[in-house]
Amino acid sequence: MKIAIIGAGAAGCFCAIEVKRRLPDAIVDIYEAGNKPLAKVAITGGGRCNLTNSFESIDNLKEAYPRGDKLMRRVFSAFDNRDTWEWFENEGVNLVLQDDHCVFPASQDAMQIVNLFLTRMRQLGVNILTRHKVDSVKSLMDEYDATVVTIGGYHPGTGDLFEGLDLEIVPPVPSLFTFNLPSSPVRDLMGTVVEDVTVSLAGTRFKASGPLLITHWGMSGPAVLKLSSYAARHLAEVRYDSTLLVNWCGGVDLDSVRSTLQRNAVKNPLKLIINSHPEYIPSRLWTYLVTKSKIRGDARWAEIGPKGLNRLAETLSNDSYHIKGQSRFKEEFVTCGGVSLTNINNKTLECVKHPGLYFAGEVLDVDAITGGYNLQAAWSTGFLAAESIAKRT
């Protein structure tokens, strides 16, 4: 049996190893456009490779996979995050689970993963053909019994690759980015972190919570990245021109924030407002928010009055910023869109129209928030494609 894999990335290499273990006599050729396999894996997680997640903070898979959650539920029945943990530990990679539920190699070195894959592929006899860009999947399919497409994030330049296959493609747009707030003075507070904020986009239902980081260009941090992922397509449609609403009090509603402020005013009438920031809001940010609420710097709680109290409560629970443009987060980004899941048999990852053709990894219209979920999708779909190919024989 001859198997072609297009793309020596996370999904392609994982698939190659798993298929060769099941079919040792098969010829497995990986075509890689670049001059090195696994080039992206080498830089994942800032060079540390956040290879999966415990999924403990995820109640519903859609929170992790805004696109493709249903497919991932299916795929995880074949190979999930626990299988991933076991797989790497069996291969001699010790893993560590961080407090934020992200899983890394204990070595904190993505090259350990790259070298492991390269060694296993060499031992198993997988042929890696670097500097071999595939221009037509169809022509390879004529030569091989099974073809797996694992080219990563799909982009329009990939167009001809699928010529003659009549596939439905979901137009690609970026996901996982930070927000530019070009005219906002909040940027003067760069480096400020608030651990639990809720961010949303005005006039939409897109909302996310978590830590927020103020940067010199705008806002970043897990809450913002998550929101960029949930709203990736919407933000592309409005050309990254939107209104960001920030609840600095972890999603506590306006009335509750107002009541808390009121109690504070009664309890500490002579204290300067500017000197009484809540524990979770750093003092510089508090000063900024108090000033933004048009409250004098020398005002005491006794002087705030109902209007001042309302303005401050509004700023704390519903602060608004004009987003104009997006920036990449440490170059970590994924593609929202790609090969539509309508083309795919979700039990096998085989193309419905073309038996023997499989898809795995980011080329599919599946993408996740940060935290190891994207690599998990690559391992799981690579595994299922390998298993399905082996079952065909």
Ligand SMILES: Cc1cc2nc3c(=O)[nH]c(=O)nc-3n(C[C@H](O)[C@H](O)[C@H](O)COP(=O)(O)OP(=O)(O)OC[C@H]3O[C@@H](n4cnc5c(N)ncnc54)[C@H](O)[C@@H]3O)c2cc1C
């Ligand atoms: C900087 C950065 C950091 C990241 N960190 C993390 C992280 O820590 N955790 C996490 O879960 N996710 C992370 N991600 C996302 C994750 O890396 C990807 O989702 C994952 O690599 C996708 O795997 P893949 O195999 O589908 O694609 P890729 O790993 O991108 O591999 C695709 C391969 O196909 C090759 N190729 C493309 N077209 C052709 C062609 N026509 N012919 C032949 N070869 C071709 C490419 O050269 C590439 O080598 C990160 C992404 C980036 C950009």
